[in-house]
Amino acid sequence: MKHNIAISVGDLNGVGIEIALKAHTEVSKLCNPIYCINKYMLNQAATHLNTNIPKNLKISSVDGNFDIKAGALSSESANYSFDSFMHGVCLCKNKQADAIVTMPINKEAWMLAGLEYKGHTDALTKHFKKDAIMMLGCDKMFVALYTEHTALKNVPPLIKKDKLLSFFIDLNKSLPNEKIAVLGLNPHAGDNGVLGDEEIEITNAIKEINKSIGEDLFFGPIVPDIAFTPNFRKNYKYFLAMYHDQGLAPLKALYFDESINISLNLPIVRTSVDHGTAFDIAYKNKANTLSYINAVKSALFLL
């Protein structure tokens, strides 16, 4: 029996719907995709893409209509992407879907629309009142993020032992028995205090989590610019970065097309493509489906 996977369509002015339609045949072999979009919007997108809608395509209708404008920042499109997403989440909660795979939304458009969330993960955290953990990667390496969409200047004050420990506990529950390489915050992981001292908090949190789980599964703080070197990567598959670009710049340098985004520590399974709305190539038949297909596969793997 194939699993039902809700697909939220993302910002319809971006590449999401093109990828979904392009990959439909392949994805249908893996699962039963349920697209969270109404007929009117789907037809409009297909017309823009100059493509036909496959006959067996199943939708779960999401109200709303507006004119799709390829690559345009729009609050209407933002609101629709949010509604499609929450619709998919509800399908999971009601057991009509087993998991949700999300297409990219545009954060700037969400802000324009007055949506108070910084992205999918933030919205899930608030909806479920649980701290969702954002993890990106592919089968070669995964990077979880301790802080996500946080301005860089606001990151150092968040490096505190108790907060780290509570995050480590959640991460360990989501990835039991996995070794985690925990990065330092500062260049050279602070060089023993010469270049910053937040590593003391990280060290203490690592000691405590390892003691509490009775096993040394958390390692670090690792020197950030050494963590992703080929030799170091041989020993670890899971990394914990202290902030967004510390983890994602190396990940995307190495595995851009194939990476996906997973939300851990939630009551539902959610995976996502690891790219944005790519407004510059929307509706130009240029979008790559690999990350989406990997996201579907990962969702199935997690079920």
Next chain:
Amino acid sequence: MKHNIAISVGDLNGVGIEIALKAHTEVSKLCNPIYCINKYMLNQAATHLNTNIPKNLKISSVDGNFDIKAGALSSESANYSFDSFMHGVCLCKNKQADAIVTMPINKEAWMLAGLEYKGHTDALTKHFKKDAIMMLGCDKMFVALYTEHTALKNVPPLIKKDKLLSFFIDLNKSLPNEKIAVLGLNPHAGDNGVLGDEEIEITNAIKEINKSIGEDLFFGPIVPDIAFTPNFRKNYKYFLAMYHDQGLAPLKALYFDESINISLNLPIVRTSVDHGTAFDIAYKNKANTLSYINAVKSALFLL
């Protein structure tokens, strides 16, 4: 006529001298290396390495003697590494050498020894009273650093238009006619202010430098986790990172063994290996010579 290249030996408790001796024959084909070390210390290192000193090896003697202890943090070794370095710099200033290639020093050991510099680049900046620019990379990509050995919390306040502009002017003088991809500071380069606003300073500095040089050579602010993706790298060879790990984590993920370190904006040519003292493998015949040989080649290329 082959160029004379001063080689500072770095921290003698680390891997530098092993690499220098191991690569001597190959490096001698490219240039005349002049090793900044005295006979006593060289003999001691060779004994530890269980190797013979090549007959044609030329030294320029640096006073001092202490017992080499593989992998040990030591203020004696720190002081000797500093003296070897400054000796090589003087050889360049006196035209006895055309350039200097430096082996790694240990920053923690320098601090232990009361040496007030954060590393070679910082010492050169203070010695020449010119702001040395640290650039790392290989022929596939180079990353210059706007801030270097700075605790992360101290980076955001340094992102100011006038300071950036003066850095851009120096960088442009060192790399005339080269396109530079300038990274943003925040996740998604701030997402138009949603995730931090330092990108406004970067944008304004870019506008001003391009206007003053009469050509669009500086591009950005680039989204940091997109800058090093394979597609983006096709268009740029030179990147400017706002801080140490933003540039070096992706660089080392991609090109760890072959990368080197170049000091720009100085009266002398200085290149260096792109790794540390690697105390854990010192005197174990495990060190890789590729970065060193590339550093020698780059120094010759810059002459």
